[in-house]
Amino acid sequence: MGRAPCCDKATVKKGPWSPEEDAMLKSYIEEHGTGGNWIALPHKIGLKRCGKSCRLRWLNYLRPNIKHGDFTPEEDGVICSLYISIGSRWSIIAAQLPGRTDNDVKNYWNTKLKKRLLGRRKDHRHHHHSAADAAATGESTNDGEPAAALSASAMERIQLCMQLQSTHHQHHPLPLMWPGCNVVSGSGVASTQSNNSFNSNGSSSSVTVAEQGQLMNDQQHLMTAQLEAGAAAAAAIDNGLAASPSSAENSNIIVSMEAELQELLYGGAADDGSRGGKAVDGGGGVVQQVDVAEWWSYDDQQGKSSSSPVAVGCWDFTPEPNTAFLDYASVYDI
DNA sequence: AAAATGGGCAACCGCGTCTGA
DNA sequence: GTCAGACGCGGTTGCCCATTT
Numbered sequence: 001m002g003r004a005p006c007c008d009k010a011t012v013k014k015g016p017w018s019p020e021e022d023a024m025l026k027s028y029i030e031e032h033g034t035g036g037n038w039i040a041l042p043h044k045i046g047l048k049r050c051g052k053s054c055r056l057r058w059l060n061y062l063r064p065n066i067k068h069g070d071f072t073p074e075e076d077g078v079i080c081s082l083y084i085s086i087g088s089r090w091s092i093i094a095a096q097l098p099g100r101t102d103n104d105v106k107n108y109w110n111t112k113l114k115k116r117l118l119g120r121r122k123d124h125r126h127h128h129h130s131a132a133d134a135a136a137t138g139e140s141t142n143d144g145e146p147a148a149a150l151s152a153s154a155m156e157r158i159q160l161c162m163q164l165q166s167t168h169h170q171h172h173p174l175p176l177m178w179p180g181c182n183v184v185s186g187s188g189v190a191s192t193q194s195n196n197s198f199n200s201n202g203s204s205s206s207v208t209v210a211e212q213g214q215l216m217n218d219q220q221h222l223m224t225a226q227l228e229a230g231a232a233a234a235a236a237i238d239n240g241l242a243a244s245p246s247s248a249e250n251s252n253i254i255v256s257m258e259a260e261l262q263e264l265l266y267g268g269a270a271d272d273g274s275r276g277g278k279a280v281d282g283g284g285g286v287v288q289q290v291d292v293a294e295w296w297s298y299d300d301q302q303g304k305s306s307s308s309p310v311a312v313g314c315w316d317f318t319p320e321p322n323t324a325f326l327d328y329a330s331v332y333d334i
Numbered sequence: 335a336a337a338a339t340g341g342g343c344a345a346c347c348g349c350g351t352c353t354g355a
Numbered sequence: 356g357t358c359a360g361a362c363g364c365g366g367t368t369g370c371c372c373a374t375t376t
Binding site for chain 1: 360361362363364365366369370
């Protein structure tokens with residue numbers, strides 16, 4: 001016995017949304033909110049759409065302050081680092097990127113970032129015939145373990161890690177650090193958790209994009225430090241094993257790996273720091289000011305369904321941002 | 335110029351999780 | 356404690372447009 005469909009598929013409209021439908025949905029939600037029931041929403045509005053479709057349209061396109069296209073290098077770094085660490089948890093990754101949706105991040109990864117990163121593997125192929133290579137081609141690894149046992153996501157993470165490692169660290173194998181890795185607990189984590197937007201507690205901490213860039217950079221330090229851990233754990237998790245944690249750390253390695261990630265992403269041009277952690281110039285030379293507290297506060301404002309909602313932020317209807325981060329943090333012990 | 339191919343993106347689908355009765 | 360309905364997420368599909376042959 002299958003699950004009951006959420007709507008009458010015979011009567012709902014599918015396919016691209018028309019401007020009229022967009023306008024109807026947008027104006028209704030801006031005026032009344034969602035009412036906490038997406039399924040009932042299209043009936044109230046008079047739209048011949050599935051409730052889930054309305055929700056998706058609102059979240060991915062109509063919501064205020066949605067950013068489309070032109071991912072910044074900082075965002076690239078966050079996406080890559082997090083993907084390597086946690087895999088395709090797009091909602092969590094998107095939660096770290098204000099204005100980005102999980103669908104956007106997912107599409108961006110699948111169509112661009114992944115190719116940019118994995119596409120470079122050929123450059124190093126003649127040096128190494130890695131386990132990931134073997135796995136990717138369906139070959140067996142040295143110990144005879146069929147690589148097909150790993151998920152595609154895990155394989156990608158391993159490929160990325162091994163590519164990073166193969167570029168410069170072939171003579172300096174990195175220690176495993178998972179899951180209790182606390183590599184940069186003295187700097188990156190502390191500053192990240194004390195300053196960033198994810199510890200929203202109602203206080204109106206105003207954080208500029210420039211600061212956000214630095215925060216992302218801090219995060220990237222952390223995430224990059226977990227590259228190895230992520231790959232090892234991905235393999236372990238996929239095999240139902242628990243990787244043993246290690247306390248080993250080497251800040252030089254972390255910095256090197258971060259640089260390698262930048263190199264993989266942006267093609268080897270040595271980064272003097274102007275790329276990461278700098279202000280995001282909107283093109284006009286003026287650094288944007290983003291009040292993160294306001295951003296995250298939209299949930300509350302919208303939830304009150306005031307007659308004139310001030311849609312400053314746009315992460316309503318998504319999990320509490322710090323919850324998402326805490327989810328990540330609790331899993332990865334940071 | 336036309337056809338084939340590939341890339342990018344919006345939208346859909348199905349399933350796991352959550353929530354309230 | 357159970358169950359049904361709703362939500363949220365990740366994977367996949369399909370369409371449109373650009374590029375290549």
